[in-house]
Amino acid sequence: MDDPVTFARKLRREQTLPERRFWGLVRPWREAGLHWRRQAPIGPYVVDFVCKARNLIVEIDGDTHYSEAGLAHDESRTAYLAERGHRVLRFTNSEVTQGGEGVYTVLMGVLGEPGAER
Template sequence: MTDPVSFARSLRQNQTPAERRFWALLEPWRSSGWHFRRQAPMGPFVVDFVCKRSKLIFEIDGDSHYGADGVARDARRSGYLAGLGYRVVRFSNDDVMGNADGVGVELMGILGAPGTPT
């Protein structure tokens, strides 16, 4: 397997449509000073979006995450990241693509209104 940094770089260059849309949904917060990284290596994993200062991770999950193997893998991954002090929030690809307004409302509940300090 390639090193985590190269792997993360390749994921950033080949984002899914849901990841691109979620990045756009984060724009009001990013513009007001929140710093998010896309496809960031964290230990043995690469997380979709992370705000290290706020210890917050957003994962955008496709179909592979909803089978028994995917659920077990995600539980191990979330446990590891929680052990580092991070809160992991998951959205499905379907939510991001089909209910962007609802995802935006959830982001407001988690991050507060854009422009609020981190």
């Protein structure tokens, strides 16, 4: 695998449909000044989305995440990130692409109303 920075750049250029849709879902918070990064290196990992001001990481998981190996990898990855103070939210590709209302509702619960200080 490439170094995390090179790999992150590649992932940003080759963004998936669910990742593009999620980027649109967080737009109200981005426009309100809450900074988000896509495909950001954190330690040995590249996370899908991170809001450092809120120590929030969002992962959009495809089918490969639901094999035994994928679940074990995600568990150790989440533990690593949590040990460093991050909260990790995981959504499936279909949760994001099929409307995204549930994802938006979860984000509202975690981040509050876009533009409201929390």
